[in-house]
Amino acid sequence: MIDTPMFSRLALIGFGLIGGSIARAARAQGLVGEIVATARSAATRERVQELGIVDRVVESNAEAVKDADLVILCIPVGACGAATEEIAASLKPGAIVSDVGSVKAAVVRAMAEHLPANVHFVPAHPVAGTEDSGPDSGFAELFINRWCILTPPDGTDADAVEKLAAFWRAIGANVEVMTPEHHDLVLAVTSHLPHLIAYTIVSTADELEDVTRSEVLKFSAGGFRDFTRIAASDPTMWRDVFLNNKDAVLEMLGEFQEDLSKLTRAIRRGDGETLFDHFTRTRAIRRGIVEIGQDDAAPDFGRKQPQLAKKA
Numbered sequence: 001m002i003d004t005p006m007f008s009r010l011a012l013i014g015f016g017l018i019g020g021s022i023a024r025a026a027r028a029q030g031l032v033g034e035i036v037a038t039a040r041s042a043a044t045r046e047r048v049q050e051l052g053i054v055d056r057v058v059e060s061n062a063e064a065v066k067d068a069d070l071v072i073l074c075i076p077v078g079a080c081g082a083a084t085e086e087i088a089a090s091l092k093p094g095a096i097v098s099d100v101g102s103v104k105a106a107v108v109r110a111m112a113e114h115l116p117a118n119v120h121f122v123p124a125h126p127v128a129g130t131e132d133s134g135p136d137s138g139f140a141e142l143f144i145n146r147w148c149i150l151t152p153p154d155g156t157d158a159d160a161v162e163k164l165a166a167f168w169r170a171i172g173a174n175v176e177v178m179t180p181e182h183h184d185l186v187l188a189v190t191s192h193l194p195h196l197i198a199y200t201i202v203s204t205a206d207e208l209e210d211v212t213r214s215e216v217l218k219f220s221a222g223g224f225r226d227f228t229r230i231a232a233s234d235p236t237m238w239r240d241v242f243l244n245n246k247d248a249v250l251e252m253l254g255e256f257q258e259d260l261s262k263l264t265r266a267i268r269r270g271d272g273e274t275l276f277d278h279f280t281r282t283r284a285i286r287r288g289i290v291e292i293g294q295d296d297a298a299p300d301f302g303r304k305q306p307q308l309a310k311k312a
């Protein structure tokens with residue numbers, strides 16, 4: 001908890017899982033003087049008002065950013081370019097403009113095109129989330145012990161980058177800086193491909209004629225259940241992710257298909273040694289990840305969830 005707010009006014013464009021979690025966490029930590037929020041639909045705006053997490057709810061993106069010293073776009077990546085065009089003329093000189101998109105290179109290009117030279121553009125991606133969406137789904141502890149990746153364009157003011165990094169650290173995240181292209185390649189394999197696999201396997205199981213829909217869930221062991229959770233993620237958000245990180249996803253999908261073919265061949269040939277060696281290697285990888293404390297696996301609700309300190 002800090003005494004003086006880091007930012008006088010925070011504007012949130014879009015108020016779903018991520019926007020709602022940022023608002024709750026920033027408020028719990030006393031990081032901002034005032035939070036102004038907007039959302040595309042009147043129903044969401046009404047709900048945000050009812051929730052009482054923000055100071056003001058306004059009708060348009062342009063109105064929301066007026067006099068804000070931190071603006072964060074919390075909307076699907078495919079909508080970020082158009083939203084930036086809408087707010088560009090209303091931004092306060094010196095403001096930090098950021099986003100939370102799961103894809104960076106295409107989004108950074110689409111936003112940068114519209115931004116005036118007198119604001120600081122510091123794109124961000126909190127690598128934290130759930131399969132839920134909408135204004136009720138957010139929670140203040142979402143970002144604790146999770147990474148937030150910043151991808152500032154070359155020449156971005158270092159103080160602005162540090163200020164946004166300090167904001168993310170204050171709501172519990174660990175911050176790392178990298179290029180948008182590197183971000184997209186890493187996330188293609190660690191997040192986008194796993195979601196694509198989940199979307200595929202759940203429909204594959206559902207379409208099997210001899211297996212009923214109820215059996216799919218009834219007899220699903222832990223692994224399949226995790227896939228169904230991930231495959232329940234927001235369709236708009238994930239459509240936009242795949243459309244905007246096409247090259248990196250296709251590259252990783254190619255690698256994946258090669259590995260899958262190797263395992264398919266081993267099963268067909270009864271080649272137990274290849275299967276055993278492969279599974280031994282992946283077990284060691286998983287254990288290495290857990291050892292260095294980077295276990296970002298599906299939330300274990302049996303484990304105690306981390307808590308943010310409450311504002312006094």
Ligand SMILES: NC(=O)C1=CN([C@@H]2O[C@H](COP(=O)(O)OP(=O)(O)OC[C@H]3O[C@@H](n4cnc5c(N)ncnc54)[C@H](O)[C@@H]3O)[C@@H](O)[C@H]2O)C=CC1
Nearest residue numbers: 014015016017018074075076077079101102129130133134
């Ligand atoms: N859901 C997750 O686990 C994570 C999502 N992200 C990123 O955060 C962003 C927001 O995702 P969530 O909060 O999960 O989504 P959400 O669906 O919970 O909320 C999205 C918000 O954007 C608004 N919106 C939707 N389409 C819009 C459009 N065309 N123009 C303006 N506003 C629009 C909605 O009304 C809603 O207020 C996405 O870019 C996503 O890639 C990043 C990390 C994790």
Ligand SMILES: O=C(O)C(=O)Cc1ccc(O)cc1
Nearest residue numbers: 102126127128129130131298
């Ligand atoms: O729910 C899960 O397991 C996730 O993987 C959440 C998630 C989705 C998208 C991101 O860009 C980051 C995290």
